Amino acid sequence: MRIRFGCEMGYEFSHPTPLIARLNTYPVKGLAAVPPDVLQLDPPVPTRTFRDAFGNRTVRFLAPAGSITLSVHAEIPDDGALDAIVPDAVEHPVEQLPEEALPFLVASRYCESDLLSDEAWDRFGHLEPGWARVQAVCDFVHHHIAFGYAYSHVDRTAVDALAGGRGVCRDYAHLFVALCRALNVPTRYCTGYLSFIGEPEPHGPGDFAAWTECYLGGAWHVFDPRNNAPRRGRILVARGRDAADVPLTHTFGGNRLTKFRVWAEDAATPHRE
CATH class of the missing domain: 3.10.620.30 (C8orf32 fold)
Incomplete structure (x- = not known):
């Protein structure tokens, strides 16, 4: 199966404000979103992507004064399995x-x-x-x-x-x-x-x-x-x-959240608004 996932987060800033975002999938070898889950900004501004100390995909940019929307739209393969239960897993000294x-x-x-x-x-x-x-x-x-x-x-x-x-x-x-x-x-x-x-x-x-x-x-x-x-x-x-260690967004200045929407659903079903 495939899972359709993403988010839309809107902010309003009174002045240009640095922002760090962690909204993309954690990098796993052999597993990638299609299309790639690139963070999209509206209006577009220059960004820099890096891995933080824990390997998380992290994007930094300077948000302009006014409104900006951060969004991710992608699909990723999934085997449909439930979280594993391993009752014989031991604790280690x-x-x-x-x-x-x-x-x-x-x-x-x-x-x-x-x-x-x-x-x-x-x-x-x-x-x-x-x-x-x-x-x-x-x-x-x-x-x-x-x-x-x-x-x-x-x-x-x-x-x-x-x-x-x-x-x-x-x-x-x-x-x-x-x-x-x-x-x-x-x-x-x-x-x-x-x-x-x-x-x-x-x-x-x-x-x-x-x-x-x-x-x-x-x-x-x-x-x-x-x-x-x-x-x-x-x-x-x-x-x-x-x-x-892992705030989804970290703004270095005052802001107002104007939009917040998150989804993760079976890609074979109609998208829920």
Whole structure:
């Protein structure tokens, strides 16, 4: 199958403002969008594309004063499979972890694993290490946090999410990441497009999603504490230590968001406005 995905984000600036965007798919060998998911700007302005410290495709440009729209329109092949479940995947002793996993084992701005160490070990330390224990953390976070767009707050951390018990998908991800790292499981924050393919109606409005990846059994595996169920059509845009590393757009000045639309759907079906 093929997934049609993209976004349109409109901004209004009072003066020329630098902007960094991460709205394109994460580069995966042998898997590419057709047409290429190039970031389009209206009006067009010069851009520079580079890979950030985590390998994410990143575009920088100077947005002019006035209105500008950022958009992506593309399709990508997908095997239609659900997120994998690997119950025999083991946890690795820290001394046996690959170096690439170590940055995802320590505290970060929104994921205070150091402050949640006692909480994590009190709740989950008695469980057998491995996939089942990580899933137990996922179950806990899924049930502990009440979802609501009205609960969104840019400064909320994992400690805040645990104390307040409410938030949006990034808060689920941050709390899960912090608890897993406290248990010495390398865990990274992910953001991207998530389809409703195979999900029962009614579907909510399209939006970007946050999920996580844990290093177990010698590989990285998806865990989604917000939905806490395998999903189809997950398209990775960026990954990092937490949301501070992978903002979809980062504007270096005041602005007003005037348009926001996101979609990820079966390309064989009519496009949903």
